[in-house]
Amino acid sequence: MMCLAEDHCVCWRPYDEVDRYGPRAYRASRGLLALEDWRQDPFLWLHHVPTNNGLQTIDYILGSDDTCFWSIPEVERYFVGRVHCEPVLFPAQYPTLPLPTPHGNHLWRTHTAQKRSHFTYLKEFHRCLQTTMKRMELEESQMERLILSDRLIQLDTMDYYKRKKYFQSLLNILSFQDGLQLVCFENLRCSRLEGVRLVQQLACFNAHSLKYLFLWRFFDSNENPLLVNYSYITGSGAYIPRPRTAHCFSRSLGELLNLRLLSLEYAHLADGTGNALLSLLSILKRPHFTLQLLCVEEQTPGRAEPALGGGGLGVPDGAWRRVTGACPDLNLVLLFYRMWDYEQVRRFLSPSVPLREVHLHNGTRLRGALLDVDSFLRHVAYYYASTLVTLSVQQRTNGAVPLRATLERLPELARLVFVGAVHEEDLRDLLVLVACGVCYRLEEIKILVEAATDGREHCQVVVSRLREQFTDIMKLFDIDFTLTLYKV
Secondary structure (H helix, E strand, C coil), X not given: CCCCCHHHCCCCCHHHHHHHCCCCCCCCCCCCCCHHHHCCCCCCHHHHCCCXXXXXXXXXXXCCCXXXXXXXXXXXXXXXXXXXXXXXXXXXXXXCCCCCCHHHHHHHHHHHHHCCCCHHHHHHHHHHHHHHHHHHHHHCCCCCEEECCCCCCCHHHCCHHHHXXXXXXXXXXXXXXXXXXXXXXXXXXXXXHHHHHHHHHHHHHCCCCCCEEECCCCXXXXXXXXXXXXXXXXXXXXXXXXXXXXXXXXXXXXXXXXXXXXXXXXXXXXXXXXXXXXXXXXXXXCCCCEEEEEECHHHCCCCXXXXXXXXXXXXXXXXXXXXXXXXXXXXXXXXXXXXXXXXXXXXXXCCCCCEEEEEEEEECCCCCCCCCHHHHHHHHHHHHCCCCCEEEEEECCCCCCCHHHHHHHCCCCCEEEEEECCCHHHHHHHHHHHHCCCCCCCCEXXXXXXXXXXXXXXXXXXXXXXXXXXXXXXXXXXXXXXXXXXXX
């Protein structure tokens, strides 16, 4: 039933529940958080690690069919609220974390609807998190995956004592793990000493079992462990001789001899001399090892200021040449995230880089110059045509990219993923080239065509016609073929 007057509506409004319950006394919840919801949270690593298609060894940790390890878009949850007698679907942040009491659940729903962290909710959540981690220490809970989700645990909302206690509990939990195989600290944004201490703990207690380590956005933006060192400073001002954090960080990573995949930021290996990269040769020499590097604009070699502690140094070509000779099976993945200057992108690359996968993800830019994608693809094809296996370009509101010429320059390509604008004739020529059987290594083609508003109907007809014409041919060549219109 619809309400006639908005002022007289008495329905439940999820956006002002905290104000209505504000005057009442606060009572903390008793009990524990749901352990399986926060310690096994599927997070960004599922998007960074591609599914197995013959290019990567099958492993239970990365290929689990359990629903709790699905990617985030497949398991987004919603709850139905009512605003002025009308049912409204409110998106809930994943995962929907049940707090122990009805008051705690009410705080969680209100926090999700408002999309901001309320003081009462943070107080309740931190108390439950502290109790849960203490219980895990007492029970010595064993796990195979440890993924810290920044959607739940945000260090910026903790004071000094909560933050210190949280890291101490985390170190204790890592110390008694016997079969820990995957650790994800992405987007943790910790300080230099906190991050180095966590990596040291993994090297001491989990080097025998750890296989996958994800450290994108692990340190804060100005807390690069290779650049600035303040480990000799203590609260009392006394000088205590300690090893540099750069040596501790690279030495601890080198002790993880059972690693199969390591995700780092480019600045975590760029010290200007190549010693940080060469110190990882002991783990890079493993067969079919995967090294993922995240390249962002504020870490551009030669452009950023190293004194600020964020980046600015690079890896010399001689170091990459030694790595290429010593590690012939290395699978190097570079992700260029939101970079709009072609010259800055080139500074991350050198002729001897053993590049196997390259991902260019820029999203949408409303103002300013756009990246010259064609020049970037020509540069990649000139130096890495014999080694590049995967090419992924995701960039909207940009000029059309010649896909057929790109595929002709990359004969070893196995996966092609493109999101953006293309010409109709060039798209048809690309599919005809694949249908002729000359791209014998190709296993996957995924193209999402971006179309203007006025020409969307025409593009929809063209995409449907091409999909019907080439679907059977792609099945004949065992190519995973996807061609759709990009939906904004």
